[in-house]
Amino acid sequence: MKPATNEAVAAEAALTVDQVTESPTGGKTKTSAKSAALKAWRLWRKENKGPLEEILTNPVGFELYKTMKKTSGSFVADSFEKWLQHNEQSKLWFAWRQAHTGPLREVLRDPEGWNLFRALKLEKGQAIPPTYEEWLELPEHKAVARRQEWSAWRRSHPGPLVTVLMDPEGWAFYRQAKVADGKDIPDQYRDWVEQPAVRRQAALDAWTHWRHGHPGQLTKVLADPEGWALYKVMAESADKSVQGTYEEWLEIRNTALTSRTAWRRSHSRGPLVEVLKDPAVYESYLLYNSKKGITVPSTYDEWIQLPEQQKAQASLKWSSWRKAHKGPLIEVLRNPEGWSLYVDMQQKTGNDKVPASYAEWVELYRPGRSSTSTNSVSSKWLQWRRSHEGPLEDVLADPEGWSLYSAHMQQRRRGGGSHSQSFPSDYGTWRTYHEVESKWTEWRKLHAGPLHRELGADPEGWNLYVDRCVSRGVQIPPTYTEWMKLPEQQALVDAEMWTQWRQNHPGPLLDALERDPTAAGWALYRSMLRASSGQLPIQVPDDLQEWMSDCSRIAKLCWRAWREKHKGPLRRVLSDPLGWALYKSMLECTDAGANNTASGSSAASILEFSTYEEWSEAKGPGRNAWIQWRRLHKGPLHEVLQDPEGWALYRASQMSKKGSKVIPETVGEFLEQPEQQKALATYNWALWRRDHRGPLLKVLEDPEGWALYSDLMKKVANKVYQSYEEWANSAEIHKGRAAREWRAWRRMNKGPLVDALANPEGWVLYKAWAVSENRPVVETYEEWCGQKDKEREWRDWRAKHGGPLHLALADPAGWEVYKRYCVARAKHSNAVPDAYEEWMSLPEQQQQLRKDAWVTWRQLHRGNLADVLSDPEGWTLFYNMKIAAHESIPTTYEEWVKTRPTHNSSNTGDMKQNHHNQAKERVVS
Secondary structure, eight states: OOOOOHHHHHHHHHHHHHHHHTOOOSTTHHHHHHHHHHHHHHHHHHHSOSOHHHHTTSHHHHHHHHHHHHHTTOOOOSSHHHHHHHHHHHHHHHHHHHHSOSOHHHHTTSHHHHHHHHHHHHHTTOOOOSSHHHHHTSHHHHHHHHHHHHHHHHHTSOSOHHHHTTSHHHHHHHHHHHHHTTOOOOSSHHHHHTSHHHHHHHHHHHHHHHHHTSOSOHHHHTTSHHHHHHHHHHHHHTTOOOOSOHHHHHHHHHHOOOSHHHHHHTSOOSOHHHHTTSHHHHHHHHHHHHHTTOOOOSSHHHHHTSHHHHHHHHHHHHHHHHHHSOSOHHHHTTSHHHHHHHHHHHHHTTOOOOOSSHHHHHHHOOTTOOOOOOOHHHHHHHHHHHTSOSOHHHHTTSHHHHHHHHHHHHHHHHHTOTTSOOOOSSHHHHHHHHHHHHHHHHHHHHOOSOHHHHHHHOHHHHHHHHHHHHHTTOOOOSSHHHHHTSHHHHHHHHHHHHHHHHHHSOSOHHHHHHHOSSOHHHHHHHHHHHHHHTTSOOOOOSSHHHHHTTHHHHHHHHHHHHHHTSOSOHHHHTTSHHHHHHHHHHHHHSHHHHHHHHTTOHHHHHHHOSSHHHHHHHHSTTHHHHHHHHHHSOSOHHHHTTSHHHHHHHHHHHHTSTTOOOOOSSHHHHHTSHHHHHHHHHHHHHHHHHHSOSOHHHHTTSHHHHHHHHHHHHHHSOOOOSOHHHHHTSHHHHTTHHHHHHHHHHHHSOSOHHHHTTSHHHHHHHHHHHHHTTOOOOSSHHHHHHHHHHHHHHHHHHHHSOSOHHHHTTSHHHHHHHHHHHHHHHTSGGGSOSSHHHHHTSHHHHHHHHHHHHHHHHHHSOSOHHHHTTSHHHHHHHHHHHHHTTOOOOSSHHHHHHHSOOSTHHHHHHHHHHHHHHHHHHHHO
């Protein structure tokens, strides 16, 4: 079949585009035309290799390229000459931009950059003012300037917004930024602060600030009169009714059995299946469920037989037994009692694939199984990186390092699936992306709250977020207001509104939704569920009663749909307002939530709190405060803990952990502990070693370095050396010293090995290393170079003359090259015979000849070995091969057959031969 010509390819491509363009289909015409144009261009480009500027001189190719660009909505010139001119203009601009990093508003102050930027915009047909000053006066740029001024002032004036804006300067900056964003804001601060939303936020900020300083359960901390007053003002500003005194509020809260949490709080703690064994408690449980309209079996014995209770009971028995029997699972399950409990738990939780016996289970259980295959691309990059120290962005300026790193990352991205992010094509693009990502990471550490709240509060964060999305190739609206109108962001707004409504309407979820006369709560809740389901086929009905009949299933599906997109620990993902609202409502709607509450798990604590912040603080009092403080105070732990505030937060965080050790009262006693002394010695040595490169033996001649190293060895490895000389002469240093010195020297002397060894110092170290590794090595560098030349000469000749070695060496020229190669490697002249015939008569060569003869004959005679060896020629070749390999074998075929074990291998060989013959007959027919 003849290959298609360029004309045929172009004609076929053009016909495809015309057919799609003239297609009478409706809404899909534009998409189909775009796809067809792209396919036509790729088809033509596949047959026309080379630089784009050269191949587009072909009119057919330029027409296909222009059609492809226009259908995708991109700008393209009408003629090749104009396109070439525009392409050169784009190259000039991008080259200049890569050399001038920074915000666009700043770099365009350079007249050269402004001229290139304006020329590029005009080439694309976009309107742009003639001067840089007029361009800055455009509304969108003035708004950015106002936001930056306000952001800079706000960073230098921390504190509640209502308080800091009492400063006239701050109020002026704030108002200018809001007006530039199109917000309606009063002229005077006193008018602004009287707005309901501002007063509500001020009350919330005051309460939040007080609450952070008073961790613990809400009902306990509100006993403080100051906290009660702030809480009451905050609740009233949010239209939440709080009447009476703290004692009256607490009595109403404790006596109102309107939730499962309240019922569990008033009864015994522990697993529900154990607590309800008490007849009095079970009667109370029946009464509680009857008030809620839930049907429960009349006796505990009937209730415990329900499938979900059997599942809970089996899990409880297994977990209790496992806590009392520590050790690897494969060891503890040898106990028959443990094995029976484990099988019962697995079967009742839905796992029907449990083996029938412990022995069968052990065959399937392979702890620690992992792939040991090494990736050549990744290993090359890691090897190169170990020999090039320094920050990643600096070492990748080396073209070799960039090519290895790029190949390594692209292979990882390909392994991530079709949705994995593309990797930058060149170092400059990657450097820009890396800088943007670093700035964003630093900002996010200081603003760790929900993303949409933090971006709305800080214009600088929004600018960094936009730059990050652009560098990743993600389309994003230009302003925060437009971004918040996106469906995924609107879902967060709906979740916050729903949470606020839920705080104002306490009680069981179903009861609260039914009692709402305006149905506003149901509208908010329904909107939130639909936003969380995304593209999944989860139908949320419009009618409340219809939803209540299937609320448990719908709530679970919506939560699972959201959880699939948000990986990570539960405590971390629940900081998202939508995730918190979905998870809490799912627990309230399902029986699983009730059971979890009874068992005292994390679900119980979630149902006790109205906000994520309260729940998180109660889970680990003080731990969040320490994490936030540590993010703002970089450096070694032993240094930052000298700050009294940091030490207090760290100590409270450590003591709140379960099973934590006793923490000393003072930081001095804490740092005297052996673990901290090890960490301090390791840090001091690593800090000094970073500035003193080179072989360890040399750098430790410095008294300061020796003092740090000996302290490290004493505290970490329990090895005490009296002096540097004693350590340098120890056996462990002599063992491997040559290898360490050679590697250290090689890291400092890059380049090809033949060039590096021209240095006498390098040759001495290399020779010592080779001798320590028992490798053959010559005496001088010149002899080594001659040896490498002989090896290179032989490899080049052998690459051009393939086939078996003994046939290739029949060529006299090849024999001479091979002989010189062997002599150079063996360091003596009698390493190989003088003549080719003498070499062929050597036993190892005769053995190889007989083996090759047997293999060649065997490839032509398929079938069972015992059958094919009945041929005298085959038996002779097989016998000679075994004798040359010094293996014992009978002298005749008949004796050899008698020594063969009797099994069905002959039948198997016959079957294989029959299949082979049948396949040959099918091919011939």
